[in-house]
Amino acid sequence: MTSLDARSVPADPLSAERLAAAGLEYRVDDLNDEATAQSFQRAVxxxxxxxxxxAEALDYGRTPFLQRRNISVYDGTAATGDFPVATVNSWVSPLTVPGGDAVDMWSISVVTVAATHRRRGIARALLEGELRAAASAGAPMAGLTVSEATIYGRYGFGAAVPAVRLDVDVRRAGWGGVAPSGSIQYRERDELADDLGVVHERARVARPGQVAGWRTRWEGFAGVSPSDPDRDKVRGVRYLDENGELRGVLVYTLAEKSGSFRFQMDVRMLVAETHDATAALWRFALQHDLVDTVTADLRPTDDPLPWLVRDTRGVVQTVHDHGWLRILDLPAALSARRFSAPLDVVLRIEDSQGFTAGDWRLTVDQEGRASVETASSSSVDATMDISALSALYAGGVRVSALRGAGRVSAAADVAERLDRAFASYPAPALDIWY
Ligand SMILES: CC(C)(COP(=O)(O)OP(=O)(O)OC[C@H]1O[C@@H](n2cnc3c(N)ncnc32)[C@H](O)[C@@H]1OP(=O)(O)O)[C@@H](O)C(=O)NCCC(=O)NCCS
Structure with a gap:
């Protein structure tokens, strides 16, 4: 687990200065103060x-924010000067990297700007301030999940961890997998939250792209949150292996299709530590009586489900962006992950915020360990911006795709070597929003 605490990092002076020039106050808020916390949460x-x-939702929602560095922007000239016109918060989380180690990731959330203050550069000040704060604290990486895919590339973030939405027509799909050797049990909602936390904490270290969750995140999936309108619909089961060990959890809701007595199952979370558990929980969902369709989002691109059914066309897969990463310390980030093939290249990285700009020699040995140093020679093998390199980092985006889009400039043979080296096993995944 990380030793960095974002709460000890002061507000970025440059963003404070820029916003002050526009008559705005940018500061780290103390959400231990009740009134400040309520304004912050209401602004979010x-x-x-x-x-x-x-009041109940405010009280409940405050807990995770107390673990974060909460920044507000105030407009003293507005009638409601003590109500933030913009918010952002951050905390440091371990990000699993290819090979199974972790890097400290500066997680960024609740980026909001009031509709009255939009498009004046406030979000830019917030994001650039977060990146400078993260770099000053020594976090080699920043990450976020996004409302729109068009916002964060300009700050050097790349869509690094794709996720898949699965829509299953269960009658067409059928079941072609093996029968699992363990057992499935229903659980109460608070027990589901416990189980999700336990299994996720073990499973996340086996997948690049995953980050640590937190208690109220699991309670949110499990229908414990008081502000969840669907909380009473939440049901869930856990999978115990043949030795009685907890290995997986499935949380879902069921909705009837207008008086038909046929139902749709929406999977809120399926987390599993073993292949057996994954298959057992999918089987439970697909063979559930009275259920016609099953949907699940934020699944990994190598989810086995299409290979567990009899008719793979019963499973529609929609790939979309989900986890966004931004490398801040290039040598630290690249040398923390393992690569899948040896490499010796000079990368020219463009970075308009300056954190990683320059020519870098990346050498990967036979074991996949990287070393990175500033390159002195002028012969550059590949050129890309930091958003492209960040997209490649978790090993789930093909160099061929970025080269085809003009985002990586390299000869075909160099691109092929980069592609082999950056690809990760297993595919990266991120199964929560943060
Ligand atoms: C998205 C949001 C934070 C932008 O705030 P803002 O203060 O208006 O943004 P800025 O004025 O600082 O804009 C900075 C840049 O982002 C661009 N931008 C802002 N919002 C954008 C959007 N929704 N889509 C694409 N580009 C956007 C601006 O054009 C500007 O580009 P440039 O500097 O390269 O010319 C704000 O619209 C908002 O709160 N939206 C609702 C909540 C939300 O979706 N938050 C993001 C959570 S992940």
């Missing part, structure tokens, strides 16, 4: 177009 809810949180 409004920023994400949510309803007004009631």
């Amino acid at each position: 809810a409004r920023g994400f177009l949510g309803g007004e949180p009631n």
Whole structure:
């Protein structure tokens, strides 16, 4: 687990100065103060177009924010000067990297700007401030999940961890996998939250792209949160292997298709530590009586489901961006991961924020261990911006795709070597929003 605590990092002076020039105050807020916490949380809810949180929701939602560095922007000239016109928060989380080690990732969340203050450069000040704060704290990586895919590339983030939405027509799909050797049990909602935390914490270290979750995140999936309108619909089971060990959890809701007595199952979370557990939980979902369709999002691109059914066309897969990464310390980030093939190349990295710009010699030995140093020679093998390199980092985006899009400039043979080296096993995944 990481030793960095984002809460000890002060507000970025450059962003404070830039916003002050526009008459705005940018500061780290203390959410231990009740009134400040409520304003911050209400600003976040409004920023994400949510309803007004009631007292119970405010009280509940404050817990995770207390673990984070919460930044607000205030407009003293506005009638409601003590209500933030912009918010962001951050905390440091371990990010699993290819090969199974972890790097400290500066996680960024609740980026909102009031509709009255949009498109004046406030979000830019927030994001650049977060990146400078992260770099000053020594985090080699920043990460976020996004509402829109068009916002964060300009700050050097790349869509590194794709996810898959699965829509299953269970009658067409059938079941072609083996019968699991363990057992499945229903669980109460608070028990599901416990089980999710336990299994996710073990499973996340086996997948590049995964980050650590937190208690209220698991409670959210399990229908424990008071502000969850579907909480009473939540059901879930766990899988115990043949030795009685907890290995997987499935949490879902069921909705009837307008009086037909046929149902749709929406998987909220399926987390499993073993192949056996994954197969057993999918089998439970697909063979559930009265269920016609099963949907699940944030599944890995190498989910075995299409290979567990009799008719793979019963499983529609929609790949979309999910985990976004931004390398801040290039030598630290690249030498933390393992590569899949040897390499000796000079990369020219463009980075308009300056953190990683330059020519870098990346050498990977036979065991996949990398060393990175500043390149002195002028012969460059590949050129890309930091958003492209960040997209490649977790091993789930093909160099061939970025080269085809003009995002990586390299000769075909260099691109092929980069492609082999950066690809990861297993495919990266990220099964939560943060
Ligand atoms: C997205 C949001 C934070 C942008 O805030 P903002 O203060 O208006 O953004 P800025 O004025 O700082 O814009 C910075 C840059 O981003 C661009 N931008 C801003 N919002 C954008 C959007 N939704 N899509 C694409 N580009 C966007 C601007 O054009 C500007 O580009 P440039 O500097 O390269 O010319 C704000 O619209 C918002 O709160 N939206 C609702 C909540 C949300 O979706 N938050 C993101 C959570 S992941």
